[in-house]
Amino acid sequence: MSKCNLCPNFCGVNRENSMGACGVDNKISIAKYGLHYYEEPIVSGTQGSGTVFFTGCSLKCAFCQNYDLSRANRGKVITPLELSDIFKILEDKGAHNINLVTPTHFVKEIVKAFEIYRPSIPVLYNTHSYETVETLKIIDPYVDIYLPDLKFCSPFISERYTKKSNYFDVATKAIEFMMQSKKTVIKSGLIKSGVIVRHLILPTCQNDSLKVLDWFSSCAKNGAYLSIMAQFTPLVKQEKLHELNRKITKKEYQKVANYAESLNLENVFLQELSSASEEYIPEWDY
Numbered sequence: 001m002s003k004c005n006l007c008p009n010f011c012g013v014n015r016e017n018s019m020g021a022c023g024v025d026n027k028i029s030i031a032k033y034g035l036h037y038y039e040e041p042i043v044s045g046t047q048g049s050g051t052v053f054f055t056g057c058s059l060k061c062a063f064c065q066n067y068d069l070s071r072a073n074r075g076k077v078i079t080p081l082e083l084s085d086i087f088k089i090l091e092d093k094g095a096h097n098i099n100l101v102t103p104t105h106f107v108k109e110i111v112k113a114f115e116i117y118r119p120s121i122p123v124l125y126n127t128h129s130y131e132t133v134e135t136l137k138i139i140d141p142y143v144d145i146y147l148p149d150l151k152f153c154s155p156f157i158s159e160r161y162t163k164k165s166n167y168f169d170v171a172t173k174a175i176e177f178m179m180q181s182k183k184t185v186i187k188s189g190l191i192k193s194g195v196i197v198r199h200l201i202l203p204t205c206q207n208d209s210l211k212v213l214d215w216f217s218s219c220a221k222n223g224a225y226l227s228i229m230a231q232f233t234p235l236v237k238q239e240k241l242h243e244l245n246r247k248i249t250k251k252e253y254q255k256v257a258n259y260a261e262s263l264n265l266e267n268v269f270l271q272e273l274s275s276a277s278e279e280y281i282p283e284w285d286y
Ligand code: SF4
Pocket: 004, 005, 006, 007, 008, 009, 010, 011, 012, 013, 015, 019, 020, 021, 022, 023, 057, 058, 104, 105
C-alpha cells in the first residue's frame, strides 16, 4: 500500500498517509451493514443478503446510485477485526451470504478480516468491474460469488459518465477471470457460487445495452447469470449530463427487455420498471 496500484487507476500513492482516486486511505471505512432484501432472489432469498457498504470508489460514475459513499462523504473507520465481527453478526442474523459492496480499494484489509474469521456462508464480491485481474487474484480465494457490473460497451459513453474510455476492455477481462474461476451453483433457490453479471439500463443508452447483452450472450460461461436492472433513479441534479435527470422510459426498458428475450438466454433476471424508486436506496448509518 506504499504505492497503491490496486485498481486500473494505478495512482501509485502511499495509502498509509494519502488518498488516491478512490478517495480513501488504507483504513477500512463503511457506511452501513445489515440484511438487504433487494438483490436478485437467488442472492437475497427470504432472510436477506448480509451486506457491507464500503466508503469510496475507484470508478465514480456520474449517475452513482450510492453517491454519498462513492464520493467518500459518509463512513465510519473500522479495523479488520471489527469487520470480521460484522461478518459474525450478519451470520448470526441469518444472512444467506456476506455481500461486500464496492470493496476493490480495501481488498488487502478485507483479506486481513478473512484471515481472522472465515464466514461459513458464501462471500459475494460486488463490484463495478473496473478491476485488475491481479487484484482479483488476491481476493479470489476468499470469494464464492462475483456480482460484477457491466455498465457500458461504448468508450464514448464510459468516458462521458466515468472519464474512463477503457472501461469495457478492463471490465470484460475482469469478468472473464471471474467466470473462469467460479462455476455457478444454485441450491434450494440460493446461489452458492458463481457469477451474476449486472447491467443497469440508462436513459438514452439502450443501443449500448444491446451490445452489452450481445457480449454476455457470446462470452458467458460456467452457468453465469445476467441481471438486467431497471432501477436507475436520478439522485443528483446534473448540470451538464441532462439526459441523466430522468428515469428510463417504458419504451427504453421494453427495447432492452425484448432484445434479451430474443437472445434466448437461459440464466437471466429482468428487473421490473417499477423498481426505479428512491425507496430502494439504503439509508446510510454512518
Ligand atoms: S485503489 Fe485507490 S489509490 Fe489504489 S490505484 Fe485504485 S484509486 Fe488509486
